[in-house]
Each structure stands twice: as C-alpha cells, then as structure tokens.
Amino acid sequence: xxxxxxxxxxxxxxxxxxxxxxxxxxxxxxxxxxxxxxxxxxxxxxxxxxxxxxxxxxxxxxxxxxxxxxxxxxxxxxxxxxxxxxxxxxxxxxxxxxxxxxxxxxxxxxxxxxxxxxxxxxxxxxxxxxxxxxxxxxxxxxxxxxxxxxxxxxxxxxxxxxxxxxxxxxxxxxxxxxxxxxxxxxxxxxxxxxxxxxxxxxxxxx
Numbered sequence: 470x471x472x473x474x475x476x477x478x479x480x481x482x483x484x485x486x487x488x489x490x491x492x493x494x495x496x497x498x499x500x501x502x503x504x505x506x507x508x509x510x511x512x513x514x515x516x517x518x519x520x521x522x523x524x525x526x527x528x529x530x531x532x533x534x535x536x537x538x539x540x541x542x543x544x545x546x547x548x549x550x551x552x553x554x555x556x557x558x559x560x561x562x563x564x565x566x567x568x569x570x571x572x573x574x575x576x577x578x579x580x581x582x583x584x585x586x587x588x589x590x591x592x593x594x595x596x597x598x599x600x601x602x603x604x605x606x607x608x609x610x611x612x613x614x615x616x617x618x619x620x621x622x623x624x625x626x627x628x629x630x631x632x633x634x635x636x637x638x639x640x641x642x643x644x645x646x647x648x649x650x651x652x653x654x655x656x657x658x659x660x661x662x663x664x665x666x667x668x669x670x671x672x673x674x675x
Contacts, residue, residue: 470521472511472609478582479509485545486580487610488569491524491618493561495643496653497636497662498626499550500561502568503617505610506545506580513609514544524615529623536620541612547575548621557665566590586611633659638664 475485484506492500513519517538522531538556540546549571556564559636570593573583583598586605592598623642630639636652636659642662643649650670658664667673 470513470609470612472507472513474584474664475507475607475610476510477525482581482622483509484580485582485584485610486545486573486576487551487584487608487614488572489586489605489611489613489614489618490565490568491526491615491622492643493565494645495663496645496649496666496668497553497638497643498622498629499552499661500565500568501548501550501625502565502572502619503548503614503621504546504569504576504580504583505539505543505577505617506576507542507581507610508544511609514535518542518613521609521612521616522613523603524619526606527616532616532620532623535616539616543613545576545578546617547572548617549575550621550625553661556663560665561663562589565576570594570619577655581601584608584611586615595664607622629661633661 478485486504486506488504490502549568551564551568583596585598585600588600588602590598590600602610605615626642627637635656637648641649646650
C-alpha cells in the first residue's frame with residue numbers, strides 16, 4: 470500500500486491523522502481505536518512499511534512485526550480503549566466513536582485533518598474529518614491505525630485469557646466462535662463480556 474491518498478491531501482494539510490478501530494464485533498473485551506500521523510511526504514518504501522495493508526489481510530505474525538515499525542516511523546500515534554461496561558451503557562457505535570476521539574485527543578499535537586475508517590463519526594475536537602468506507606484497505610494512515618488497534622487489542626485479550634482461561638480468549642479474542650459461545654453456555658458470562666450482545670443460543674433476543 471502506498472501513500473498516494475495522503476500525498477494529494479498533504480498539499481493543503483501538514484498533519485494528517487488516520488484512525489481505525491478493532492473490536493466492534495466481539496462478545497467480550499474493549500473496543501480499541503488507534504490514531505496515526507505520519508510525517509508529511511512520507512514514503513513507506515523508505516521506512517520498511519511497503520508491505521503494510523489492512524490488518525485483516527495480514528497474518529498475526531506480520532501485524533506484530535509491523536506494529537513497532539509503524540510506531541517508530543510515525544510522527545505521532547496513540548491508542549485508546551473503551552471498556553465493555555461503557556459499550557453496554559452507550560452502545561457499540563458510540564463507544565467506537567468515543568475510542569476514536571480519545572485516541573485523537575491523546576496525540577501530542579492536534580492534526581489538521583482526520584481520515585476515519587467507516588461511514589460514521591463525530592469529532593469532539595474542532596478538526597475537519599473525512600469518513601472512508603473500507604479506508605483500511607485504501608488509505609495508508611488508516612491501515613497503519615488498523616494494525617496498531619488490532620495488535621493492541623489482541624494483547625489485551627491474551628492477558629484476559631490468563632485470567633479467564635475457560636473462555637479461550639487467547640484463541641478467538643472475544644469473537645463469537647463456536648468455542649466461545651459454548652463456553653458462555655457452560656460458564657455464563659465473565660466481567661468483560663458485553664451484556665448487551667445477545668446470544669440466540671441462550672434464547673436471548675436482540
């Protein structure tokens with residue numbers, strides 16, 4: 470993936486921030502958002518990031534290898550989490566938007582433009598933004614954010630797997646796999662499960 474999308478925008482905006490999330494769909498754990506700002510006129514091929522892509526198209530090992538390279542090459546980056554209790558309280562869409570805004574607010578400087586994966590966003594800071602459907606497959610900065618968000622969340626869920634090994638969080642990271650659903654049916658839900666995410670297997674209605 471290249472930075473062609475950013476190069477057009479860098480003519481008018483010096484600090485462009487890519488934003489993406491990980492963890493909207495799982496039954497357990499936080500939703501994570503990452504914000505990444507690369508230096509103006511950044512070239513991936515000169516910084517070991519020519520193989521960067523949408524995190525879903527990369528193997529876990531490849532994501533792990535790219536994450537520290539992204540952090541080193543970026544001008545600024547930040548990762549923030551919104552926990553399951555808040556997801557239950559305000560719903561997953563609003564929790565995702567909250568996590569994205571928290572990541573932007575955690576940056577050391579205010580960007581000039583936000584490029585956000587998806588089609589829904591409301592900025593809490595006075596920064597113009599553009600939503601881009603499937604942006605993690607189209608825009609370099611968003612793809613970088615997707616890798617940071619995904620690797621950070623996987624680390625969190627792996628740690629939760631040590632606390633609650635019966636659910637298999639280290640393998641499915643909280644997604645609704647057959648193994649995970651069966652564990653919930655056997656053990657009930659643990660403190661990091663999203664109570665508003667209903668399971669038909671348990672006779673629950675959305």
